[in-house]
């Protein structure tokens with residue numbers, strides 16, 4: 244396992260008088276993959292946003308946020324190391340930018356392209372490579388708001404990967420995908436693993452947790468209440484306790500599903 248690339252200590256985020264992240268501490272090593280699960284409102288997206296510096300935790304003398312070994316980042320510089328498909332980026336799908344423009348905007352952490360954005364020949368090559376990698380080259384001229392959810396998600400993944408980030412931060416990236424598209428998405432995650440990326444994904448969909456993801460974090464009410472090997476956490480007794488309802492778990496071909 245590689246060196247530590249994300250380290251959070253005592254991170255608290257407060258909204259409307261409530262701690263929506265409550266004294267969270269955790270770290271991720273280079274090349275490690277982590278799935279974050281937990282009930283609605285547990286704080287999963289907030290944690291992802293803290294990692295990407297979309298949200299800043301409250302100051303506390305004990306708190307720490309080290310990303311790639313540094314505690315201060317210029318946001319655009321930090322984003323070069325992160326490939327993000329977050330809830331807050333989903334609205335990109337309602338824009339009329341083409342698949343190519345959305346992918347290109349990953350170089351600038353922008354929403355589509357603006358008049359001052361100049362794409363170099365080298366960047367154009369990377370845009371094509373990223374679109375082809377996610378089998379989305381044929382979608383390059385199509386407006387994203389005219390694509391299906393699965394097609395749009397492939398464009399968002401192309402955007403997230405175009406600058407060859409070290410870490411992929413994926414928040415509910417399979418929402419609205421049909422079964423074959425989920426299958427395709429898992430293959431895309433496995434390709435990211437083969438490329439040596441660190442994958443951090445927040446999900447309700449346990450089948451998104453590909454065999455290569457071995458560590459699972461469970462959040463509830465803004466806290467991390469479990470953090471460990473997948474096989475020790477995705478269990479009926481533990482999930483039933485977390486969700487407050489009888490949860491059934493099945494495992495097949497290295498993938499889990501759960502239902503109530």
Ligand SMILES: Nc1ncnc2c1ncn2[C@@H]1O[C@H](COP(=O)(O)OP(=O)(O)OP(=O)(O)O)[C@@H](O)[C@H]1O
Pocket residue numbers: 258259263281282283284285286287288289290
């Ligand atoms: N801007 C905000 N103002 C007030 N409360 C907020 C704000 N953003 C999030 N929250 C609250 O913070 C809590 C955590 O939200 P978050 O989106 O991180 O949870 P989540 O685990 O990702 O949920 P879900 O699985 O439903 O997407 C929720 O109770 C939510 O209502």
